[in-house]
Amino acid sequence: MKEIYKAIERSAKRIQEAIAYEDTGYSENQNQTGDTQLKLDIQSDLIIEEEFAKVSSVKELASEEKDEACPLHTEGKYLIGYDPLDGSSLADVNLSVGSIFGIYENDYSGKNLKAAVYVVYGPRVEMVIADEESEVRMYKMDKNGTFHFAQNLTLNPKGKLNAPGGTQQQWYPYHKALIDSLFSEGYRLRYSGGMVPDLHQILIKGGGLFSYPGTLDKPKGKLRMTFEVFPFAFIYEKAGGAAIDAKNRLLDLSPAHIHDTTPCFFGSNDEIEKVKEVYAGK
Ligand code: AHM
Ligand code: MG
Numbered sequence: 043m044k045e046i047y048k049a050i051e052r053s054a055k056r057i058q059e060a061i062a063y064e065d066t067g068y069s070e071n072q073n074q075t076g077d078t079q080l081k082l083d084i085q086s087d088l089i090i091e092e093e094f095a096k097v098s099s100v101k102e103l104a105s106e107e108k109d110e111a112c113p114l115h116t117e118g119k120y121l122i123g124y125d126p127l128d129g130s131s132l133a134d135v136n137l138s139v140g141s142i143f144g145i146y147e148n149d150y151s152g153k154n155l156k157a158a159v160y161v162v163y164g165p166r167v168e169m170v171i172a173d174e175e176s177e178v179r180m181y182k183m184d185k186n187g188t189f190h191f192a193q194n195l196t197l198n199p200k201g202k203l204n205a206p207g208g209t210q211q212q213w214y215p216y217h218k219a220l221i222d223s224l225f226s227e228g229y230r231l232r233y234s235g236g237m238v239p240d241l242h243q244i245l246i247k248g249g250g251l252f253s254y255p256g257t258l259d260k261p262k263g264k265l266r267m268t269f270e271v272f273p274f275a276f277i278y279e280k281a282g283g284a285a286i287d288a289k290n291r292l293l294d295l296s297p298a299h300i301h302d303t304t305p306c307f308f309g310s311n312d313e314i315e316k317v318k319e320v321y322a323g324k
Contacts, residue, residue, distance in 0.1 A: 129236030140238025201249020
């Protein structure tokens with residue numbers, strides 16, 4: 043696993059340089075979801091592929107930017123599901139973006155996730171790792187591109203931040219009631235449109251709720267299990283919080299295809315209990 047983390051560190055340094063100095067415009071290609079890819083999406087994907095090619099324990103790569111998983115080292119043990127540059131359309135307005143990695147064994151089901159890592163490219167570059175070894179830990183990159191341990195991350199039982207995703211016009215009425223009830227309790231809106239910085243903020247500030255629900259137009263939500271949802275569900279659980287699809291634990295789900303999406307709620311235990319109450323019977 044250490045070699046995988048090192049490959050992610052090398053990728054992060056190179057992706058940060060690409061974000062800072064290269065073209066933030068669109069390419070002429072579309073990905074599996076039908077989104078037109080940014081040049082940065084393609085470049086970040088290539089960088090990650092190159093760095094994992096050097097790691098013999100990686101058997102297969104599944105990227106959000108590719109239709110199918112690609113075999114790597116036949117003798118490898120791990121499958122890596124990753125989003126090379128999540129929220130990449132925020133790069134041109136100079137907001138934070140991120141890379142997300144899920145490290146699986148056997149297949150891409152939530153129960154087979156062994157470790158999860160994300161990198162935030164903001165004013166600073168930070169990396170968060172969760173695995174069976176120890177607590178959820180955050181590292182910061184120095185000016186030479188070396189990562190140093192900064193702190194462990196733990197969620198409080200209840201937080202103060204509310205990050206409600208999805209198009210409000212398409213929310214189910216009971217979802218709107220849930221979000222409104224949090225605001226009327228004093229929760230503050232903290233939502234950038236990038237799940238990495240939004241979930242990072244909730245983790246660092248001790249708690250709250252991030253939601254990307256099923257909506258009238260997209261009952262299965264937007265965010266993909268393999269690349270985005272399972273890695274964050276793993277990190278939030280390890281940090282003492284919870285992650286559900288409204289009713290069930292996200293890590294009990296298995297995608298039929300690597301690009302399958304699910305409604306998702308990540309947060310402190312108190313907020314997640316509220317979600318379950320509101321969604322019970324819906
Ligand atoms: P992407 O992988 O195409 O960048 O999409 C994922 C992002 C998340 O970071 C964010 O939470 C969500 O899309 C916001 O989507 P929208 O603005 O369409 O509601
Ligand atoms: Mg994404």
